[in-house]
Amino acid sequence: xxxxxxxxxxxxxxxxxxxxxxxxxxxxxxxxxxxxxxxxxxxxxxxxxxxxxxxxxxxxxxxxxxxxxxxxxxxxxxxxxxxxxxxxxxxxxxxxxxxxxxxxxxxxxxxxxxxxxxxxxxxxxxxxxxxxxxxxxxxxxxxxxxxxxxxxxxxxxxxxxxxxxxxxxxxxxxxxxxxxxxxxxxxxxxxxxxxxxxxxxxxxxxxxxxxxxxxxxxxxxxxxx
Amino acid sequence: xxxxxxxxxxxxxxxxxxxxxxxxxxxxxxxxxxxxxxxxxxxxxxxxxxxxxxxxxxxxxxxxxxxxxxxxxxxxxxxxxxxxxxxxxxxxxxxxxxxxxxxxxxxxxxxxxxxxxxxxxxxxxxxxxxxxxxxxxxxxxxxxxxxxxxxxxxxxxxxxxxxxxxxxxxxxxxxxxxxxxxxxxxxxxxxxxxxxxxxxxxxxxxxxxxxxxxxxxxxxxxxxx
DNA sequence: TTCAAAATGTACTGAATGGTTAATTTGTCA
DNA sequence: TGACAAATTAACCATTCAGTACATTTTGAA
Numbered sequence: 366x367x368x369x370x371x372x373x374x375x376x377x378x379x380x381x382x383x384x385x386x387x388x389x390x391x392x393x394x395x396x397x398x399x400x401x402x403x404x405x406x407x408x409x410x411x412x413x414x415x416x417x418x419x420x421x422x423x424x425x426x427x428x429x430x431x432x433x434x435x436x437x438x439x440x441x442x443x444x445x446x447x448x449x450x451x452x453x454x455x456x457x458x459x460x461x462x463x464x465x466x467x468x469x470x471x472x473x474x475x476x477x478x479x480x481x482x483x484x485x486x487x488x489x490x491x492x493x494x495x496x497x498x499x500x501x502x503x504x505x506x507x508x509x510x511x512x513x514x515x516x517x518x519x520x521x522x523x524x525x526x527x528x529x530x531x532x533x534x535x536x537x538x539x540x541x542x543x544x545x546x547x548x549x550x551x552x553x554x555x556x557x558x559x560x561x562x563x564x565x566x567x568x569x570x571x572x573x574x575x576x577x578x579x580x581x582x583x584x585x586x587x588x589x590x
Numbered sequence: 591x592x593x594x595x596x597x598x599x600x601x602x603x604x605x606x607x608x609x610x611x612x613x614x615x616x617x618x619x620x621x622x623x624x625x626x627x628x629x630x631x632x633x634x635x636x637x638x639x640x641x642x643x644x645x646x647x648x649x650x651x652x653x654x655x656x657x658x659x660x661x662x663x664x665x666x667x668x669x670x671x672x673x674x675x676x677x678x679x680x681x682x683x684x685x686x687x688x689x690x691x692x693x694x695x696x697x698x699x700x701x702x703x704x705x706x707x708x709x710x711x712x713x714x715x716x717x718x719x720x721x722x723x724x725x726x727x728x729x730x731x732x733x734x735x736x737x738x739x740x741x742x743x744x745x746x747x748x749x750x751x752x753x754x755x756x757x758x759x760x761x762x763x764x765x766x767x768x769x770x771x772x773x774x775x776x777x778x779x780x781x782x783x784x785x786x787x788x789x790x791x792x793x794x795x796x797x798x799x800x801x802x803x804x805x806x807x808x809x810x811x812x813x814x815x
Numbered sequence: 816t817t818c819a820a821a822a823t824g825t826a827c828t829g830a831a832t833g834g835t836t837a838a839t840t841t842g843t844c845a
Numbered sequence: 846t847g848a849c850a851a852a853t854t855a856a857c858c859a860t861t862c863a864g865t866a867c868a869t870t871t872t873g874a875a
Contacts, residue, residue, distance in 0.1 A: 383822055383871060404715055406632035410863060420824050422865090431863065485777055486711055490629055493776035506781045534798065537778065537786055538767075544774060545766035551718035552710055553762070556731045561762055573759065577806055581798075608841060608852055635833060645854050647835085656833065 388419050389427050396424075397438045401480040404487050405435050432495070439488060440501045442481045447505040449474060455512060460520030461583050467512065468539050468578045472571050475543040482547040509536055520582070530582040538581070542574045613644050614652050621649075622663045626705040629712050630660050657720070664713060665726045667706045672730040674699060680737060685745035686808050692737065693764050693803045697796050700768040707772040734761060745807070755807040763806070767799045 395416045399408040410431055414421035428434040453470055455463035475482055488496050496502055513532035520526030550562055560566050576588040620641045624633040635656055639646035653659040678695055680688035700707060713721050721727055738757035745751030775787055785791050801813040 385822075388822085404629055404631060406629060409861090411861090419822095421863095422824065423822080425864070426822075483715060486715060486773070489774055489776045490708060490711060490715075491776075493780040496777055497780045502781065510782070533782060533785060534794070536782075537795070538798070538802070540778075541770035541774075542763070542766050545770050548711070548773070549714055549766075549769060551714045551716075552721055553765075555718040555722045556727065557735070557758060557761075560758060569759070570762070573763075573806075577763070577802055580805055581802055610852070613852085634831090636831085646833095647854065648852085650834065651852075 401483040436495045463516045472543045486548050626708040661720045688741045697768045711773050
């Protein structure tokens, strides 16, 4: 999240140290901002290069072309989010508590990663053609489904979850609300005001989402007001 | 929905009839497809012109520039959807039934208007800057909120709705679910398969949405399985 | 030291593309 | 019918921008 301290963007003429990894990371960092802001067709290679410590040539050296760079950015943010999900330990919580935690954690994770949301939205405009062609991403989605499967199984075994509770459907539901909350903030606010996007409104939506999710699978769930 | 029968795209050299309205409508129709497919920066004026019966110059004649055209497209689809919502008569249904109808109708409307969804998604990438500057759109959103307000009021009066039932929050919830269902279909399917987007899956999500919405406001709601 | 490979910079190009100029056709009405 | 406005076309222009050719510097190993 926090941008690493960087040498100032003086074009290093004459004497510089080779540092491929730092260069690649720097390019990716800037490219992520650019593509998240302007999209794939709207993002400018020259603009990215200018905000980098290195020259435009390096983008092509390391990423081949614009689409290659975009694809790398996509894999990058995707992996970062999934890894953050990975760290959530819900194994020893009661099923309902575990589900509540997964839900609110997703809400928070999406809300604090608008660039990720924007990039996924952009990728959907492109019919996910780059995501589909990426073998990296395919493997990253097991984790969240596995967690929800475990929670559902335990909940059903304990008799507290309804029989129809389904991990994929749950993930879809949670993701839908959390995603929309960020992705459509601009148009929703423009149309209806920002009552739901001010701090208070977000807290309300967060609780409401938790109640909706738990209410849909936990037998006899009552919101803790 | 169905594209009106059009004269073939022969460039009309020599003898043509003046028909400004038809020309404008034709341009808008093509531009809508183009922008929905490629976005604002990705959409090509030349490509639009080529699929039109008229010459590129006409786009600038009637819409000033690319952004003007985009904005007109946006207003156009927005108005169309809101008008279709307008025709929904729910005034004389029981509150719960009315809410169920509004919910499933929205699900269907979004699902059958992917171009609208894509354009809104694109507009969100642009932080709704064109929507914000459009005075047309502002007035179009009263209707749906008014309807939900009426339903909520009647439900609470009848004692069947919970006290916290809130029109704006309801609209947000319904919209989130229905929007995500279309907007993120590509990436979700790429990640998790299309179990939820095949015909059966969509029917399941549709019922699930209805149950979630009703369950969150109707006291003692039980899904009619 | 030398030398090849890796890493980086500079300057350029060609195609794509948004937008314009200037002329032509069509409609209208005095 | 003729003149003027509205609608429309074809050809052109200027710029932006992804991508490249080629030169230069750094590094590490022999």
